[in-house]
Amino acid sequence: MNNLTLESILNEKLCPEMVKDYCPNGLQIEGKSEVKRIITGVTASQALIEKAIELEADALLVHHGYFWKGEPESIRGMKGKRIRALIRHDINLYAYHLPLDIHPELGNNARLADLLDIHVEGGLEGHPQSVAMYGHLSQPLKAEVFGQIIERVLDRKPLHISAGDQLIRTVGWCTGGGQDYIELAAAKGLDAFISGEISERTTYSAREQGVHFFSAGHHATERYGVKALGEWLAEHHALDVTFIDIDNPV
Structure with a gap:
């Protein structure tokens, strides 16, 4: 599936335009144009990115992505390392915050x-x-x-x-x-x-x-919304989707 087509499908399902949010919803980082394998998880942490790389995923779909209101805009440090890893491996990052809550x-x-x-x-x-x-x-x-x-x-x-x-x-x-x-x-x-x-x-x-x-x-x-979204994509759009739960005690 084309990566922009996937974004349209997700937007149609979750209707992000109906919600005033603290971050951009949808395709946050563009990767390869063809998406077959998707990794889902709660937060786009370095550990989840490394797992997506290991499993040769074309896209990462999360609840907590990047570019939050009020955060430093510079792409450096931890944030820079994460984004460089995604770009280097041509992985699309899709994130849906409040639309996936409600x-x-x-x-x-x-x-x-x-x-x-x-x-x-x-x-x-x-x-x-x-x-x-x-x-x-x-x-x-x-x-x-x-x-x-x-x-x-x-x-x-x-x-x-x-x-x-x-x-x-x-x-x-x-x-x-x-x-x-x-x-x-x-x-x-x-x-x-x-x-x-x-x-x-x-x-x-x-x-x-x-x-x-x-x-x-x-x-x-908040483990269960993105997991359910991934299962919906697999069932209705024949995509290879795997949910990865990176432990977080908070």
């Missing part, structure tokens, strides 16, 4: 809901492009039990800030660095909120507003 089928939030058996009700921000979601469980659960489910599904023990003995029926969530959406969860009267990261202030927000908070890891909560 996609209703393949997005990080949608995949996390499926994995945790949360029935999606809508966006916490009240519109279709909401980065944070909310829904309900099939049956009420003790917080300790829900934490065990998260640990089993994500293979990562979450940090739990307890809100007492209340059972969990309703849940809000935002994968990655979405801890501050706990305020919307509290305003909506939800029992629990899940995110990847936690801040110092999150502890007090959870305790004082009576919301169980689970910090399950930025990387761990």
Whole structure:
């Protein structure tokens, strides 16, 4: 498949033009024109690039790419090493950030809901492009039990800030660095909120507003969107796609 055709297919599926983001979405670094083998992963780290080179990939498709708003613009140091490696081996880099968080089928939030058996009700921000979601469980659960489910599904023990003995029926969530959406969860009267990261202030927000908070890891909560996107490409467009999980404890 032509590399620009692949970008068009991804753009049509993820609709990046609908989202105001902190980085460019789509083809960030252009490589060879013909794409047959794709490596998917969460972040375009040096380790993932080296794996793509080893497997002779034509393209790398990630959630966290480059050229973030506010970062130094110079291509040097770690950033320069990564980009030189991609260019030297003629590897295309495609990255989709918020569009891959919010996609209703393949997005990080949608995949996390499926994995945790949360029935999606809508966006916490009240519109279709909401980065944070909310829904309900099939049956009420003790917080300790829900934490065990998260640990089993994500293979990562979450940090739990307890809100007492209340059972969990309703849940809000935002994968990655979405801890501050706990305020919307509290305003909506939800029992629990899940995110990847936690801040110092999150502890007090959870305790004082009576919301169980689970910090399950930025990387761990965002493995599943790009993996699902790659599987979709393989199924519908006959591309050779391999997901590589580079361990990240954060």
